Amino acid sequence: MKTNHHFAFFDEGSKKEIRRAILKAVAIPGYQVPFSSREMPIARGWGTGGLQITLSIIGCEDVLKVIDQGSDESVNAVSIKKLVQTTTGVEVTDLTQEATIIQSRHRIPEVPLDSNQILVLQVPAPEPLRDVEAREYMTKILHSEEEYSGAWLQLFEQIMKFGRTTTGADHPVYVNHRYVMAPSPIPRFDNPKMHQSEALILLGAGREKKIYAVPPFTDVRSLAFDDYPFKVESFSGKQCRLCGTSDVFLDEVLAADTGEVSYQCNDTSYCMERLNQAEKAEVENNYA
Amino acid sequence: MGIDQIHHTQHVFRKILDSMAKPGTISTITVNEESKKRQLSCYDTTLLAALTLLDAEVTFHILPADQIELKEKISQYTLAQHAPIEEADFIIAVKGCAERELVDAMLVCKNGSLIDPNGSATWIIEEEHLSNQGGLTLSGPGIRSEAELHISFTLAMTAARQEKIKEYPTGIDLLFTDEVGQLACLPRTTTVIHAEEVK
Structure with a gap:
């Protein structure tokens, strides 16, 4: 299909910068790589991070699926799908197994993903330590020192107050035994799907200007205590x-x-x- | 140039991404017939990788140091600036680079910091022929259990890489290219056991 736009909306310089950030993210699983997030034709906080990743990796041969909170047909999913299709001419699908790139907000599909697929997750708040430390530079130091007491303490306080951890979504995970990562606001039900996933998972936060990744076959453990094990819904x-x-x-x-x-x-x-x-x-x- | 700067670089990037996400996986890229006319002293795979990843925002360094023409050409094609080894974002080691030169460069190249581990150098290293038979045994993220990658990496080179990645998350990421359009990656997370070490 011939389009009237530059392929995949972005100029090639933008794609290059995002592609370099993606490669670093894959090489350092769970580490948030900063990137210069572009202005997009949708508002920040509405999936611009995921969209920028999708536009930077997509090619003519790809088949795209976009879901928003599990739905292929919600306004946000349809708008993103239309934008990508209009500017690339790629085929779109609702079937998870047919897609090569799946951009998703707040869910990992029920159908298991395979090694030829890439899951792109939209992330509103990529920093799992933000609630305990407001300063970006300080959270970067905490990550560098693997100092995650704050993340553990948050869960501990929930157990003290409510008798269990109360994270509804975005339950923090330990990636490759090194970085604590926000898995994006997926329900706890989806956290185990990240562990040793066959598909590459890329996470993009447009407003917060961060890209991070979970390569295939990587250990992803949800934070939990021995006496209060992690439980899904x-x-x-x-x-x-x-x-x-x-x-x-x-x-x-x-x-x-x-x-x-x-x-x-x-x-x-x-x-x-x-x-x-x-x-x-x-x-x-x-x-x- | 005979290279589609939009679709060809996208194709190359996806292959690099696939190999970086699954260390040891050899990806094959389409090498343009016209590229043979360019007569550069590097493989087309290397040039395509450079065109995909380099631009005016990053710097590169070429090994061996006497590759002046290639240095100029890559700079012209990508607008990236040549920089000393200690500062370069990408280091391209073309075929014929001596072991000593490569090891020395590896030990002094950018390694990132614990706060910004992404500030490290990415290497593009030319290999005679990449294969999955023997050589290095790989394990780590992106690999189900173990993978094999045959490259002409000597024990000294493996030791230099090990020196750079010992304080993870700092470390260097390696991209290998060969003459027939194949590429493979060794990110810093991959544990490498050299066949000679096992003996």
Whole structure:
């Protein structure tokens, strides 16, 4: 497809700088590499970091999937997808297994990723120590000295106050036994998917001007104590009201009129694929 | 130049990224037929890697030191400035670089600091032929269990690399290129066991 824009929106100089930062990030797993984040046609804090990575790595042969909080069809996902497609002409897909680049906000897809795929995560707050230290230079020193008492203390205080760690999302992780990293606001449910992932994971924070990465087959451990082990969200006894699955991350849906609570797959393409498969099987069985 | 500065460099970058993310993985890049007319004293793979990564914001150094013409050409093609070994962001060691010269340069090149480990030099080293048979045994991030990479890295070179990466996260990242368009990487996180050490 011929486009009327420069390929992938960026000038080549910008791509080069971001590409160099990505390579350093891959070489130092979990370390936040600073980069000169560009002005994008979407507001900072709306996925500009992920978008800049996607635009810098994407080529004509790629197949792109963009999800926002598990959905392929939310406004943010659609806008980013349109921007990338308009400026590159690449094919887009909803199917996780078909994509070569998956840009995501706040979720890692349910379908396991393979070694030919790259997951790009949008990050609003890349610094896991920001709540304990406001000064950037000081957090850089803390990282350099592997001084993570603050991160541990935060979890300890949660246990003291509430009897358990209360991180809803963005539960800090230890990468390659060296850096404590914010995994982006993915639910705790997705943290284990980063550990020894087959796919390369790139994380971009546009507003905070940081790029970091988790290479494939890298140890990623969620911070936890021996007597308070890390636990993912539990959906035991609950299942998706549409496709009936129960071993995925579910959204709680509250009916405003009746107050009735039901659950639904958060990963919409996974749910849709299961529904389509069920329908196909039904047609084959009933009408063959 | 016969190189598509947009799509070709993107293609090369993805191959470098793939090899950097999976140390020991040999990627093959498309080498343009026209490039043979350029008659540079480096492999086309090396030139393509330089065109992909270098620009006016970074500096480079070429080994051996007598490669004056190549120095000028790379500077002209990429707008990057040539700099002393101690300051260069990229160090390109073309074929024929003596072991002593490479080891000495490796020991003095930029290594980054604990606060900014990204401020280290990236090496582009030319190899006769890259293969996955024998040579070095690799392990670490990006490798499922172990990988093999055959390069003509001597024990002294491995020792020099080890000296640079001993205080992780500081360290250097190496990119190897060969004549037939292949490239492989050794980031600082990779543990290398030399075949001769095992004997």
